[in-house]
Amino acid sequence: MSKIKLADISTTAPKKLDKEKIKTLTDQIREELDELQNLLYAEHKHAILIILQGMDASGKDGAIRAVMSTMNPEGVDVKAFKAPIEQELDHDFLWRVHQHAPPKGMIMVFNRSHYEDVLVQRVHKWVDDKMIMKRMNAINDFERLLTVHGNTTILKFYLHVSPEEQANRLQERTTNPKKMWKYNKGDLIEAKFWKKYRKAYEDVFEHCDEVPWMIVPADDNWYKEYVVAKTLRDTLLSLKMKYPVLKG
Numbered sequence: 001m002s003k004i005k006l007a008d009i010s011t012t013a014p015k016k017l018d019k020e021k022i023k024t025l026t027d028q029i030r031e032e033l034d035e036l037q038n039l040l041y042a043e044h045k046h047a048i049l050i051i052l053q054g055m056d057a058s059g060k061d062g063a064i065r066a067v068m069s070t071m072n073p074e075g076v077d078v079k080a081f082k083a084p085i086e087q088e089l090d091h092d093f094l095w096r097v098h099q100h101a102p103p104k105g106m107i108m109v110f111n112r113s114h115y116e117d118v119l120v121q122r123v124h125k126w127v128d129d130k131m132i133m134k135r136m137n138a139i140n141d142f143e144r145l146l147t148v149h150g151n152t153t154i155l156k157f158y159l160h161v162s163p164e165e166q167a168n169r170l171q172e173r174t175t176n177p178k179k180m181w182k183y184n185k186g187d188l189i190e191a192k193f194w195k196k197y198r199k200a201y202e203d204v205f206e207h208c209d210e211v212p213w214m215i216v217p218a219d220d221n222w223y224k225e226y227v228v229a230k231t232l233r234d235t236l237l238s239l240k241m242k243y244p245v246l247k248g
Helices: 019-044 060-068 114-118 127-149 163-172 187-190 194-207 222-240
Strands: 047-054 074-078 107-111 154-158 213-217
Touching: 019 047, 019 060, 019 222, 047 060, 047 222, 060 074, 060 107, 060 154, 060 222, 074 127, 114 127, 114 194, 127 154, 127 194, 154 222, 213 222
Parallel strands: 047 107, 047 154, 074 107, 154 213
Antiparallel strands: none
16 A cells, blocks of 8 residues: 555544534434444344544544444443553564454454564564564454354544644643543653654554554544544444344
């Protein structure tokens, strides 16, 4: 694919869209997702893996809450990948990820993912570029394995937030009592590496694109939620699933 330049892609919703109409449409899509997720669980032939990546405060938690809220908890799971613990560091970098791959009938959401190992570690130079390329190749093999042998459809979203909006959201975590629990002084440190993270992400989009990335403008939460919900809804519809029937 052609190289993606994040600086050339807007972080805001298209100006022609009506916010209230889109929010109403998103509500309708959520109702559809409730039925489609039940169908996925019942048919038990396919699995869905949703990968959410983005800068700190890009709205990953909000997207999960907004899109998955109508679904049966038995058929949806979320895994947040934080800094690896000692046991995980004793294995290859995909070991902790593979065990959370979704079984048939399930929707699994990765809030951050295996891509952290070619982003954070690269930005901070904990791993050299030669090893990063080897990891990217391993990621392609891993996603191919899930797709071909696990009957898993992978949806990869990059939530594209502007540095200005990120700064506003991080600041809000210091003043809004309902969001103070999210405050992490480390986020302010990581924000200083904005340009390096952007470059690292652009390399990921270029080299790990067998499963295509969707760049989602994320400054406007209502639009971000619509794009993620619609993409999931359309993907589930494309599977042409059917409820199992009694035999004999």
